[in-house]
Amino acid sequence: MVTVRAFLAVAAAKNWELHQMDVNNAFLHGDLDEEVYMKLPPGFTSNKPGTVCRLKKSLYGLKQAPRCWFAKLAASLKKYGFHQSYSDYSLFTLHQGTVQLNVLVYVDDLIISGNDTSAITTFKAYLGECFHMKDLGFLKYFLGIEVARSSDGIFLCQRKYTLDIIAEAGLLGAKPAGSPIEQNHNLALATGELLTDPEQYRRLIGRLIYLSSTRPDLAYAVHILAQFLQEPHEQHWDAAMRVVRYMKGCPGQDVSVTPIVAKTIEPLIDHQSITALESVNEPTLSVIVVGASGDLAKKKIFPALFALFYEDFLPENFTIFGYSRTKMNDEELRNMISATLTCRVDQRGLPGKIVLIKWDGRLPNRLFYLSIPPNIFVDAVRCASHRASSERGWTRVIVEKPFGRDSGSSRELTRSLKQYLTEDQIFRIDHYLGKELKDEGALFAMETPVSLDAEDTRNEKVKVLRSMRTLQLQDVVVGQYKGHNNGGKSYQGYTDDPTVPKNSLTPTFAAAALFIDNARWDGVPFLMKAGKALNTRRAEIRVQFRHVPGNLYKRDFGTDLDKATNELVLRVQPDEAIFLKINNKVPGLGMRLDRSDLNLLYSTRYRGEIPDAYERLLLDAMEGERRLFIRSDELDAAWSLFTPVLKELEEKKVAPELYPYGSRGPVGAHYLAAKHNVRWGDLSDEYS
Ligand SMILES: NC(=O)C1=CN([C@@H]2O[C@H](COP(=O)(O)OP(=O)(O)OC[C@H]3O[C@@H](n4cnc5c(N)ncnc54)[C@H](OP(=O)(O)O)[C@@H]3O)[C@@H](O)[C@H]2O)C=CC1
Ligand SMILES: O=C1O[C@H](COP(=O)(O)O)[C@@H](O)[C@H](O)[C@H]1O
Numbered sequence: 001m002v003t004v005r006a007f008l009a010v011a012a013a014k015n016w017e018l019h020q021m022d023v024n025n026a027f028l029h030g031d032l033d034e035e036v037y038m039k040l041p042p043g044f045t046s047n048k049p050g051t052v053c054r055l056k057k058s059l060y061g062l063k064q065a066p067r068c069w070f071a072k073l074a075a076s077l078k079k080y081g082f083h084q085s086y087s088d089y090s091l092f093t094l095h096q097g098t099v100q101l102n103v104l105v106y107v108d109d110l111i112i113s114g115n116d117t118s119a120i121t122t123f124k125a126y127l128g129e130c131f132h133m134k135d136l137g138f139l140k141y142f143l144g145i146e147v148a149r150s151s152d153g154i155f156l157c158q159r160k161y162t163l164d165i166i167a168e169a170g171l172l173g174a175k176p177a178g179s180p181i182e183q184n185h186n187l188a189l190a191t192g193e194l195l196t197d198p199e200q201y202r203r204l205i206g207r208l209i210y211l212s213s214t215r216p217d218l219a220y221a222v223h224i225l226a227q228f229l230q231e232p233h234e235q236h237w238d239a240a241m242r243v244v245r246y247m248k249g250c251p252g253q254d255v256s257v258t259p260i261v262a263k264t265i266e267p268l269i270d271h272q273s274i275t276a277l278e279s280v281n282e283p284t285l286s287v288i289v290v291g292a293s294g295d296l297a298k299k300k301i302f303p304a305l306f307a308l309f310y311e312d313f314l315p316e317n318f319t320i321f322g323y324s325r326t327k328m329n330d331e332e333l334r335n336m337i338s339a340t341l342t343c344r345v346d347q348r349g350l351p352g353k354i355v356l357i358k359w360d361g362r363l364p365n366r367l368f369y370l371s372i373p374p375n376i377f378v379d380a381v382r383c384a385s386h387r388a389s390s391e392r393g394w395t396r397v398i399v400e401k402p403f404g405r406d407s408g409s410s411r412e413l414t415r416s417l418k419q420y421l422t423e424d425q426i427f428r429i430d431h432y433l434g435k436e437l438k439d440e441g442a443l444f445a446m447e448t449p450v451s452l453d454a455e456d457t458r459n460e461k462v463k464v465l466r467s468m469r470t471l472q473l474q475d476v477v478v479g480q481y482k483g484h485n486n487g488g489k490s491y492q493g494y495t496d497d498p499t500v501p502k503n504s505l506t507p508t509f510a511a512a513a514l515f516i517d518n519a520r521w522d523g524v525p526f527l528m529k530a531g532k533a534l535n536t537r538r539a540e541i542r543v544q545f546r547h548v549p550g551n552l553y554k555r556d557f558g559t560d561l562d563k564a565t566n567e568l569v570l571r572v573q574p575d576e577a578i579f580l581k582i583n584n585k586v587p588g589l590g591m592r593l594d595r596s597d598l599n600l601l602y603s604t605r606y607r608g609e610i611p612d613a614y615e616r617l618l619l620d621a622m623e624g625e626r627r628l629f630i631r632s633d634e635l636d637a638a639w640s641l642f643t644p645v646l647k648e649l650e651e652k653k654v655a656p657e658l659y660p661y662g663s664r665g666p667v668g669a670h671y672l673a674a675k676h677n678v679r680w681g682d683l684s685d686e687y688s
Contacts, residue, residue: 001213003088004143007104011113012154018139018147019112019120023073024132026108030058030068066107076130077103080123111139145214156214159252165207166251169244176249177242181221190233201232204240215253216387218243223386284317284364285622288388290380291371292322292333296400300431301371302337304614311611313619364393367621371400378416385420398427398621403630406646407639414632427621428630432539434613434620436602437572444541445516445526454626458634465637469515471645478649479509479666480656481533491533491661507649507656508532511669513676514641525676529669533661535682539572542681553593564595569681576602576610 011018023029037052038059058068074084077092082103085091094101094114101114101123110127114120127133139147148155166172195201205226212218221243228236287305289297308314322333368384370377381397389395399417404410417426432438446460483493494500494508509531516526545566567581579599586592602610620628630638648654657666664682673680 003085003091003104004145005213007091007102007111007113008147008154008156010102014115016113016115017117017120018149018154019124020136020139020142021110021112021124021127022134022136023108023110024134026069026131027058027060027062027065029131030065030070030072032056032058032062032064032068034064036062036064069108070105073105073131076127080126106143109142111142144210157252158211158214161207161211162215162247162251165204165211166244166248169204169241171241171244171248174245174248177245178249180218180243180246181224181239182242185224185239187224187228187236187239190228190235192234195232195234195237198229198232201237201240202229204244205229208240208243211247215247216383217250217253218247219386220382221246284319284393285315286319286321286366287618287622288321288323288366288368288384289371290323290368290384293324293326293328293336294371296371297322297369298336298340300612300614301369301618303340304612304618306337306341307611307615308619311615313615315622364390366390366393366395367618368395368397369400369618370397374402374404374413377413381417381420394425394624395421396425396427396621396624397421398429398618401428401430403428403635404639407636407643410635410639414635418632423632424626426632427617427626428632428635429617429621430630431613431617432572433628433630434617435539435572436576436610436613437541437570437578438539438613444543445521447520452627454629457627458631462631462634462637464516464518465634465641467516467518467521468641469517471512471514471641473645473648473652473654475513475672476645476649477509477511477666477668477672478507478654478656479511479531479659479669480504480506481508481531481661481663482658484660484662486662493658493661494533505653505655509534509656509659509665509669511665511672513672525678527673527676527678527680529665529680531665535662535664538574538682540681541570541572543568544678546677565679567681 008018010016032055036055038055039052040046041053044053055062058065062068074089074092078084080094081096082092082094082101085093090105092103092105094103099114099116099119101112101116101119104111112120112123114123124133124135128135138149141147144158144161146157146159148157163172205222208218208222209226212222221239225236225240225243289301291297292302305314305320328336366384366389368380368388370380372380377399384395384397397417404413446457446464449456449460451457480494483496484491494506495502495504500506509529511527511529514526514528515521516524545568547565564581564583566583569577569579569581571577571579577600579597579601581595581597583593584596586594617628620626657668659666664680670680
């Protein structure tokens with residue numbers, strides 16, 4: 001079915017015609033290489049007892065017949081110039097000059113599509129010369145699936161098959177069920193009688209499995225029921241009957257093939273045809289962006305994928321798919337993507353055209369990117385796992401933050417994901433962890449890992465998180481930005497947004513003092529803050545060195561080093577840099593201190609653009625490198641730290657402290673820093 005859908009998807013995307021042909025008496029066409037003898041057929045007699053016939057051609061009923069026929073057909077197609085797919089022998093592709101034709105064979109049924117109507121006609125005539133063929137015109141029915149075409153795409157429906165199943169179950173007159181399976185069903189714990197005739201159950205489920213290829217609405221129920229084929233109980237039979245009663249309510253439900261393709265971007269290497277892709281017997285990669293019309297996909301994911309392509313980091317055979325609810329034609333999708341490509345692409349020039357990527361139907365490695373709201377993560381993963389996971393290669397899923405809103409919801413999300421995926425398949429992404437220098441920053445707090453291997457590094461991260469003292473309310477400041485006028489311009493506050501309730505207590509800023517209770521960091525405060533609508537958009541790690549006791553300079557020269565501590569700064573963004581701010585003596589005969597920077601500004605020291613964090617993380621996920629992705633125990637440890645204080649804030653309805661839009665945040669954050677003898681970095685001179 002994968003090949004059938006892929007075949008139709010390509011035709012839909014390219015707007016190619018689809019034709020169907022049928023071979024009369026197909027098995028009689030096969031050439032027989034072996035010596036096969038048969039008893040004389042009824043009506044033939046011989047004087048010699050024991051006389052048999054030697055078969056020169058294949059016959060129906062002969063076990064070699066299907067193979068002989070297919071060999072003959074394949075040879076004729078190859079003679080015409082077709083290439084037989086290595087992944088699915090029933091698929092043949094031809095690429096001659098500008099003409100492209102694809103043929104899919106199921107025993108004696110052939111579907112044909114291509115970009116040139118007259119080439120299709122010529123090819124049909126050729127088939128007619130080779131075999132006794134029936135031209136059925138445009139494709140309408142294949143493998144029991146009704147195919148309809150409109151300007152919106154191709155629609156597949158198994159209405160007749162559905163009605164046959166309902167009739168066979170004797171439920172044509174039954175009342176339809178509203179859903180295929182009961183919510184909170186208990187089928188795994190069924191204790192009722194075992195079915196006396198499990199075969200009947202197996203046959204029904206087998207038919208439902210085939211039906212679910214065009215009925216995704218049945219997929220979940222059928223997947224559950226298929227788990228009990230070995231020993232079905234009466235409850236399982238009843239549940240299967242409910243599926244059939246559900247089908248009764250919507251026997252003609254169809255599925256559209258178009259959305260799969262209409263929202264895909266085409267291979268950047270657009271000269272590669274299916275033939276070329278198919279002829280390479282190498283691993284291939286599909287990146288499936290779920291939520292392709294959204295902000296994140298537009299701003300980050302597609303630009304990162306293009307940048308990787310331009311830097312030659314993507315494998316030779318790759319495909320990018322996009323799924324979304326919004327209807328978008330290819331042109332609109334191309335325009336959307338082109339508008340947000342990163343500057344590196346500009347440097348090398350855009351490809352001649354950005355066209356639709358092809359689905360070659362045999363792609364072994366699949367990387368799903370969930371760029372969708374969290375409430376549909378599990379549905380998307382279930383669907384990906386049941387219907388689209390790779391059979392031969394790996395399947396990985398990148399999950400975007402947020403990962404829950406507290407320990408409970410995060411654990412529930414992990415539990416649900418793990419119903420369909422192993423931990424190794426889940427790549428929880430927080431792109432800030434992929435930013436240049438953020439990694440170096442992480443190394444500060446943790447002990448040296450045994451190696452840079454993902455698990456060794458993540459083990460150390462978990463240790464740090466688990467050594468952290470649970471956060472107390474008195475060590476937290478939350479804030480919310482309010483409206484502000486500056487330079488004749490007015491900026492709206494958070495609650496001025498018409499979608500936000502006027503009395504909202506949602507923080508848009510948080511600062512916290514954290515402590516790691518281990519030997520290395522005993523007594524050292526870690527101050528963190530983050531917020532929206534601040535005076536600057538920065539991400540950095542600052543290590544402030546405490547002055548030594550007994551400040552000789554202050555005593556002798558009045559210089560207060562507390563106001564200008566030495567600092568090591570790792571600036572993650574913007575303008576990546578590592579710099580050391582040190583107090584030094586001004587050269588000369590006098591004794592005057594000055595504050596200087598030893599500055600390693602990356603843009604000056606290193607040529608070339610620094611890749612976006614999404615590029616690095618996407619590449620890591622493709623390569624199976626998990627070090628910068630969040631493991632479930634790491635996530636759990638992080639939530640355990642913050643959940644109690646979040647709960648307290650909510651229960652006590654703590655009002656966030658207001659701060660003006662574009663300011664340095666609430667004043668309370670400065671008191672918090674002062675309490676722990678720390679100065680926020682944004683008070684330093686490089687911010688002025
Ligand atoms: N934007 C950002 O910078 C960041 C976003 N994130 C997270 O990434 C995810 C996506 O964010 P963002 O792109 O901003 O969100 P958008 O709202 O811009 O896009 C969401 C995407 O999901 C699709 N979608 C929404 N609901 C459904 C549904 N019920 N069924 C199928 N598809 C659906 C939308 O399709 P359509 O629009 O066609 O309806 C759209 O393609 C969110 O979880 C967000 O929290 C995380 C970090 C940063
Ligand atoms: O996760 C997020 O990412 C976006 C983009 O961040 P950038 O600093 O890499 O551009 C950010 O705008 C958003 O606030 C944050 O939640």
